[in-house]
Each structure stands twice: as structure tokens, then as C-alpha cells.
Amino acid sequence: xxxxxxxxxxxxxxxxxxxxxxxxxxxxxxxxxxxxxxxxxxxxxxxxxxxxxxxxxxxxxxxxxxxxxxxxxxxxxxxxxxxxxxxxxxxxxxxxxxxxxxxxxxxxxxxxxxxxxxxxxxxxxxxxxxxxxxxxxxxxxxxxxxxxxxxxxxxxxxxxxxxxxxxxxxxxxxxxxxxxxxxxxxxxxxxxxxxxxxxxxxxxxxxxxxxxxxxxxxxxxxx
Numbered sequence: 001x002x003x004x005x006x007x008x009x010x011x012x013x014x015x016x017x018x019x020x021x022x023x024x025x026x027x028x029x030x031x032x033x034x035x036x037x038x039x040x041x042x043x044x045x046x047x048x049x050x051x052x053x054x055x056x057x058x059x060x061x062x063x064x065x066x067x068x069x070x071x072x073x074x075x076x077x078x079x080x081x082x083x084x085x086x087x088x089x090x091x092x093x094x095x096x097x098x099x100x101x102x103x104x105x106x107x108x109x110x111x112x113x114x115x116x117x118x119x120x121x122x123x124x125x126x127x128x129x130x131x132x133x134x135x136x137x138x139x140x141x142x143x144x145x146x147x148x149x150x151x152x153x154x155x156x157x158x159x160x161x162x163x164x165x166x167x168x169x170x171x172x173x174x175x176x177x178x179x180x181x182x183x184x185x186x187x188x189x190x191x192x193x194x195x196x197x198x199x200x201x202x203x204x205x206x207x208x209x210x211x212x213x214x215x216x217x218x219x220x221x222x223x
Contacts, residue, residue, distance in 0.1 A: 003135035004146040007166045008155055009040055010183050014171060017180030018152060023056045025181075032211035033170040037149075038063050040168055041071050044147040046098075046138060048074035050154035051081055060087045061149070062095060072143065075099045076129050076154055080109040080119065092116035098141075100134050127157045135163060156185040159200050160192075167202055167218040170210070 011029045012018055019025035027034065041047050042063035049061065054075050062070040073088055073095060080101040082089060088097050093116040101109065103121040113119050120137060123130045138146065148158055158164050193199060202218035209215075 002139050003132075003163065004045065004139055004143045005165050006135075006146050006148060006158060006163050007040070007044065007168055008148045008158060008164045009037060010155075010167065010169045010171075011037065012169070012171055012183045013174045013176045013180065015175050015177070015180070016183050017176035018150065018183045019181040020176060021179040021181065023052075023181070025057070028174070028176075029170045029172045029213050030211040033172070033213045033215065036210060036215060037168075037170065038065060039068075040147055041149075042068035044071050044145040045143045046072040046074050046145070047147040047149055048076060048154070049148075049150045051075065051077040051079070052153075053150035054082055054086065054088060057150075058087050060091065062091075070095045071147065073097045074134075074138065074146070076131075076134070078102045078105065078124070078129050080105040080112065082112060082117070084111040084115055089115045089117055098138075100129055100137075102129070127160065128153070129157075131157050131161050131163065152182045152185055155183065159184060162200070164200075165220050167216075169216045169218070171214045171216065173212055 013028060042065050047061050061073045075082055077099050078101055082099060089112055097117045099117055099119050100122050101119060102124060106119050106121045109119040122133045148155060201221040203221055204216055204218050206217035
């Protein structure tokens, strides 16, 4: 499959949570880790999040670094729920936004297309939107590197596909508990592993302190 190189960026507590049960996530990591995360955005052609992240966080997904390019913003939003008033939609003519949705949802996305959002319907599979098809489309559009930034269900879909080539993990010295939202597989997205030999394995290639947090980098081990 011709696709972009995919980096999964995680910002979690020590127990692997990306948010509280109510969705609150500002801020798990410190200023230095967040600055490093913005640098990662600038180093990739595109960045993607799922519908819940786009709705709950209302992010801009820009690098905000002088002299550095902003990535194309990609949203996986099966029902095309992105608000026309969101930061992403309102800035779509300045920094491109691509929204992947169900093949039956594009008709209600006209307010988004009027604002400059590129709405692309794709098929679905057992985990939701067809990530593989989306990656092929992005590759044909010239996207060679993609940063996956949230949330847990989208991350699980990429991992299950075997499409995560690298992980950049920022880990904060806090514990959020079992009711927090998981970094991988939250909101109904378990990986479905039954034996340890089926686990998705990565090799750590870097470990560094960054402010009060830890930054770890991993490369995928071929299965």
C-alpha cells in the first residue's frame, strides 16, 4: 500500500491516559513538551485527529512556529459533525482542512465546503472509516508524512492496520486512574489481542527528559 509515513504522537499520564473521564485534557504535559509537539507538527506534511478530539478540544492543529509551515489538517469524522464555527473550519482557507466522512454524510457537509473544507467520502469497515483508503488518498495528494495526534479510537485504528511507523510519546508525572481515557483503544476501540505474540511491538530509539516530562521515541518492529 502506497501511503504516508505515519507517526503517532501521544501525550499521556504515567498510566497511559490522555484525558479525564469527562474529556478534560488541558494540560497533561508541560510547556516544553507542548512546544516539542508543535515542532512535530511542523515536521510533517499533515496532522490528523478524530471527530471527538475535533469537537471536544476545538483545536487549531497548527505549528505556530515562525518560519515553519503548518501541516494540512485532516479530520476523521464519519458523520461530518465538525462545526462550521470551529477553529478548523473557520481557518480552512488559510491552512487546508481535509475531512473524511461516510459516503452518506457528505450532503450535510455543504456549510463546511463553503468555508473551504475539502470533504472526502470513503467507505467503512469493522472499526469505522476505512483508514487504509484514506491513507492512499492522502498519498495521492502529495502527503508523505502524517502525524496522528488524537484520540484513542483513531490511534487504535492506525495501530491495528499496522500503519504506525513511529511513536513520539510525551509522558507526564501524574496518574489519572482507570476511569481516564486510554491513549490507545478508548471509546470502543480495543485491539482484540488474545495472545502476546500478536502484540504490536516497537523499539525505543530515544529517551530524554523534557521539562518535568519524559519524551520517548519508538520505531515499529516488522511483524
